């Protein structure tokens with residue numbers, strides 16, 4: 001990883017000899033960057049905003065199949081995410097096998113039954129009430145694909161020792177956001193599903209102990225006549241604070 005060349009180097013401050021074992025990374029030109037003229041920038045931002053405003057978490061899925069090649073490309077897009085030390089601490093387990101989906105549904109519904117009938121505090125259930133969710137998760141079998149996302153807390157070196165990964169939750173969260181956006185951009189619906197606890201996913205999917213289940217992304221076409229809860233997204237002044245120089249002051 002990293003493609004660095006191990007060369008002693010003397011680039012330290014004031015010509016001091018620096019650590020001879022630090023590798024000098026190879027650098028390449030920034031390729032593919034495109035700058036837009038300011039007017040087009042605004043238009044493009046508007047277009048993207050309109051696209052994203054149409055994304056909703058869907059719970060009514062159609063059984064219509066989705067070709068694997070679409071998933072493959074969207075997963076590669078997710079894999080471009082910025083992440084800690086470029087360790088790419090994610091693993092996507094992509095399931096269309098009906099038996100595996102059934103096992104995931106059964107185990108998830110068992111956890112959810114416990115969640116909805118006692119484990120969740122009243123305050124949490126009250127916060128969810130407007131979404132109309134309950135312990136029934138038919139979408140886990142109906143939707144053509146489940147992408148089960150795991151976060152790798154560490155990876156094993158060839159000598160068997162453990163190399164720690166960094167900013168794992170942030171990295172996997174960003175990759176998941178890109179995956180959701182990629183799938184939405186090609187006209188697919190998703191649902192971020194988080195059965196709690198999720199440890200059963202390691203067992204059902206045969207994943208090793210360094211992989212922690214992060215979430216289940218349900219992917220497919222919405223069912224005909226699918227409905228979603230009526231919710232509102234916060235306006236800009238509730239989600240952002242700008243700190244700019246006061247008008248009329250220069251430098």
Ligand code: IYR
Nearest residue numbers: 112128133134193194195196
């Ligand atoms: N995991 C449960 C509960 C749930 C929790 C949150 I936070 C949500 O935004 C939605 C649901 C379930 O999937 O039903």
